[in-house]
Amino acid sequence: MNKRDIQSSRVPVTDSRRRRTLLGVAGAAATGTLGFPGLMLAQPAPVRLGLIHSITGPTAYNGQHCRAGALMAIEDVNANGGIKALGGAKLEPVLGDSQSRVEVGVSEVERMQQQGIHAYQGCYNSAVVIAASQAAARYGTPFVVDVGVSDLIVNRGLKNVFRLSPGFGSCVKDGIATLDAIGKSSGRPAKSAVLVHESSEFGASTTKLIQAQLPGIGIEVKDVIAHDTPTRSFDNVVMKIRSLSPDLVMHTGYVNEYLLLARALHRFRADVTAYSILGGGFGAKLVREAPEASAYMLDFNHWYNPKDARVAPLRKRTEDLKMDFIFEVYCAYNAVMLLTDALERAGTVDNEAVVASLASSTWSDHFLPYGPTKFVNGQNQGGAAVGLQVLDGEIKVVAPSAYAEAEAVFPRPKRG
Amino acid sequence: MWEFLVSAVINGLMSGAIYVLVALGLTLIYGVLHIINFAHGSLLMLGMYAAFFAWSMLGISPYVTLPFACLGGFVLGYLLYRGVIGRFSAGKDENILLITLGLAIIIENLSLFFFASDTRTISMPGGDDIIIIGWLMISVPKLISFVAALVLCAGLSLYISRSDLGKAIRAVAKERQGARVVGINVERIYAISYGLGIACLGAAACLLMTSFYVSPAVGHAFVLVAFTTVVLGGMGSFVGALVGGLIIGVAESVSGAFLGEQLGQIAIPLIFVLILLFRPTGLFRGSQ
Numbered sequence: 133m134n135k136r137d138i139q140s141s142r143v144p145v146t147d148s149r150r151r152r153t154l155l156g157v158a159g160a161a162a163t164g165t166l167g168f169p170g171l172m173l174a175q176p177a178p179v180r181l182g183l184i185h186s187i188t189g190p191t192a193y194n195g196q197h198c199r200a201g202a203l204m205a206i207e208d209v210n211a212n213g214g215i216k217a218l219g220g221a222k223l224e225p226v227l228g229d230s231q232s233r234v235e236v237g238v239s240e241v242e243r244m245q246q247q248g249i250h251a252y253q254g255c256y257n258s259a260v261v262i263a264a265s266q267a268a269a270r271y272g273t274p275f276v277v278d279v280g281v282s283d284l285i286v287n288r289g290l291k292n293v294f295r296l297s298p299g300f301g302s303c304v305k306d307g308i309a310t311l312d313a314i315g316k317s318s319g320r321p322a323k324s325a326v327l328v329h330e331s332s333e334f335g336a337s338t339t340k341l342i343q344a345q346l347p348g349i350g351i352e353v354k355d356v357i358a359h360d361t362p363t364r365s366f367d368n369v370v371m372k373i374r375s376l377s378p379d380l381v382m383h384t385g386y387v388n389e390y391l392l393l394a395r396a397l398h399r400f401r402a403d404v405t406a407y408s409i410l411g412g413g414f415g416a417k418l419v420r421e422a423p424e425a426s427a428y429m430l431d432f433n434h435w436y437n438p439k440d441a442r443v444a445p446l447r448k449r450t451e452d453l454k455m456d457f458i459f460e461v462y463c464a465y466n467a468v469m470l471l472t473d474a475l476e477r478a479g480t481v482d483n484e485a486v487v488a489s490l491a492s493s494t495w496s497d498h499f500l501p502y503g504p505t506k507f508v509n510g511q512n513q514g515g516a517a518v519g520l521q522v523l524d525g526e527i528k529v530v531a532p533s534a535y536a537e538a539e540a541v542f543p544r545p546k547r548g
Numbered sequence: 549m550w551e552f553l554v555s556a557v558i559n560g561l562m563s564g565a566i567y568v569l570v571a572l573g574l575t576l577i578y579g580v581l582h583i584i585n586f587a588h589g590s591l592l593m594l595g596m597y598a599a600f601f602a603w604s605m606l607g608i609s610p611y612v613t614l615p616f617a618c619l620g621g622f623v624l625g626y627l628l629y630r631g632v633i634g635r636f637s638a639g640k641d642e643n644i645l646l647i648t649l650g651l652a653i654i655i656e657n658l659s660l661f662f663f664a665s666d667t668r669t670i671s672m673p674g675g676d677d678i679i680i681i682g683w684l685m686i687s688v689p690k691l692i693s694f695v696a697a698l699v700l701c702a703g704l705s706l707y708i709s710r711s712d713l714g715k716a717i718r719a720v721a722k723e724r725q726g727a728r729v730v731g732i733n734v735e736r737i738y739a740i741s742y743g744l745g746i747a748c749l750g751a752a753a754c755l756l757m758t759s760f761y762v763s764p765a766v767g768h769a770f771v772l773v774a775f776t777t778v779v780l781g782g783m784g785s786f787v788g789a790l791v792g793g794l795i796i797g798v799a800e801s802v803s804g805a806f807l808g809e810q811l812g813q814i815a816i817p818l819i820f821v822l823i824l825l826f827r828p829t830g831l832f833r834g835s836q
Contacts, residue, residue: 188660188765189665190765192665192666193665193666193667196664196665196666358808362768364563365559365759367559367562367687367690368556368801371555371559371685372805375551375552388667388761395669395676398676399676399687401685421668421669421671422669422671424676425676
């Protein structure tokens with residue numbers, strides 16, 4: 133698998149898979165089984181997993197990373213003998229591109245359903261997840277959400293939808309508590325904030341929750357600024373932030389705008405601490421492309437367990453693909469593993485059985501900072517995000533203490 | 549309050565300068581060929597990738613890349629017209645429209661294939677420099693873009709009005725058949741005009757890269773603004789593109805500052821509709 137495979141709609145054929153295919157054909161030819169197709173049919177039918185992500189469009193960067201994570205997990209499952217309870221059935225990815233658009237996400241479900249999909253995974257954009265999982269619900273097909281934070285995803289009573297990672301409701305609650313703890317432990321807690329958000333479901337709803345909860349920890353919200361995706365310039369936004377002089381700026385946006393705002397804050401010497409909850413652009417790319425602007429930025433987001441030994445090899449594989457090891461990768465990777473566990477326990481690809489298996493899941497063999505899974509209305513109650521900060525050019529976990537790699541610097545030092 | 553207003557106006561002028569540069573090529577192409585170049589956004593994107601790779605692979609500043617990007621843009625535009633647009637349009641304007649639309653789709657998808665959809669930015673020394681005048685802060689890269697837009701606009705205007713080639717371009721723009729009768733090679737003028745239009749994009753791309761990101765879809769963020777600029781200024785008018793771009797930049801910035809970034813975005817389509825309703829020829833009649 134290489135990066136171009138991830139961007140194309142072609143299912144990647146790994147070297148080992150290609151080798152096995154060749155060996156299989158050669159072996160079959162040698163033993164004469166090509167003349168007896170019945171013997172070949174003894175192989176278990178593959179489990180077809182529909183992967184729907186934003187491979188093109190404004191959130192293509194994130195969607196491609198989701199797909200990469202899922203494909204690496206499928207590769208690993210198949211390399212380890214497939215689904216053993218199904219006689220070693222392989223996972224077979226069927227690739228879809230939502231183009232970051234709701235209606236395309238739905239049409240991908242309809243297209244894939246005709247191809248006999250056994251389960252779906254996707255989709256990154258909350259709005260696409262909501263619509264695509266609704267479409268899958270008509271067929272009762274299990275839908276595992278790898279990334280997608282809106283709580284609407286799991287609040288509609290759809291029995292086929294399961295989300296491993298936490299939604300924005302719990303992330304905001306925990307993120308606000310973490311901000312409070314970091315502020316108190318520094319002895320200089322924040323008193324005011326300006327909230328900046330992108331205007332779709334993700335940004336608007338997350339910010340609404342943040343706005344409601346900040347007064348509870350003594351932080352006054354001085355202004356809420358919405359912006360479109362894409363936005364060409366944040367200069368005016370930063371001028372406004374400077375004129376309001378808040379202690380914090382909290383941005384909920386996608387990767388490009390997140391980066392542009394960070395650079396504008398830096399350029400105009402805005403002495404304000406950036407703390408985001410589910411800041412869509414907080415990651416390796418931000419640190420690499422804006423090393424000075426990203427210094428001391430804080431975020432509360434999905435992350436891996438830094439103490440788990442499986443992280444480093446997966447990071448290397450991701451970087452070998454010339455991709456970033458961001459949460460999209462490992463959330464999607466673990467979502468496939470969650471589904472694999474459910475299939476192993478169900479022992480069948482029957483929709484109802486797999487849905488029941490997911491609903492009763494207590495899976496803990498992941499490398500996320502979570503406990504065992506426990507689904508209530510499709511939401512994993514064991515999922516949790518962590519506090520992160522850019523320190524010395526790297527992203528470090530700063531909270532909770534069980535996973536912390538460094539102590540938070542709060543508020544950020546004055547810009548030079 | 550007035551400090552905030554002045555900041556917004558200055559920021560708007562700086563953003564408007566970029567719109568001017570993008571619109572300059574579009575208005576030149578419209579003024580001469582009488583077609584809307586749908587490939588404009590895609591070609592801007594190609595220029596931005598050129599500036600990005602010059603920086604990331606060779607360490608060449610976008611300001612140094614600028615003249616080469618202009619030259620490369622001219623050659624690319626000339627060849628595109630000679631090899632594709634002129635050849636397959638059969639002299640029909642509607643065919644040219646479809647061909648440029650097709651080119652846009654092809655360029656964008658090829659970019660997606662070769663460059664991936666990752667957004668890329670450059671972080672160059674001095675990229676975050678600002679000039680501080682009292683409470684006023686001006687981004688140096690944007691100020692450079694502003695000055696460059698004025699210089700380029702004036703230079704192009706002078707060249708078109710004074711040089712022999714410029715006179716030939718104006719003759720073709722005004723009366724194609726008449727120009728042909730007096731011995732002007734109209735097809736060559738079309739190709740040169742298209743090349744000049746894309747050369748302007750090369751300049752815009754290099755200046756834009758100092759403060760923005762590039763991705764295969766980045767042209768979409770600017771091309772609608774450029775169309776509005778051209779309509780506002782008067783289709784085919786350089787002065788119109790300059791004034792129109794600056795007005796749109798300021799309108800967008802001020803409305804964004806006072807109505808909110810989201811609601812402020814209505815300024816551009818609102819200007820577009822108002823101009824079509826009350827002055828469909830634009831502020832400056834296409835001088836050509």
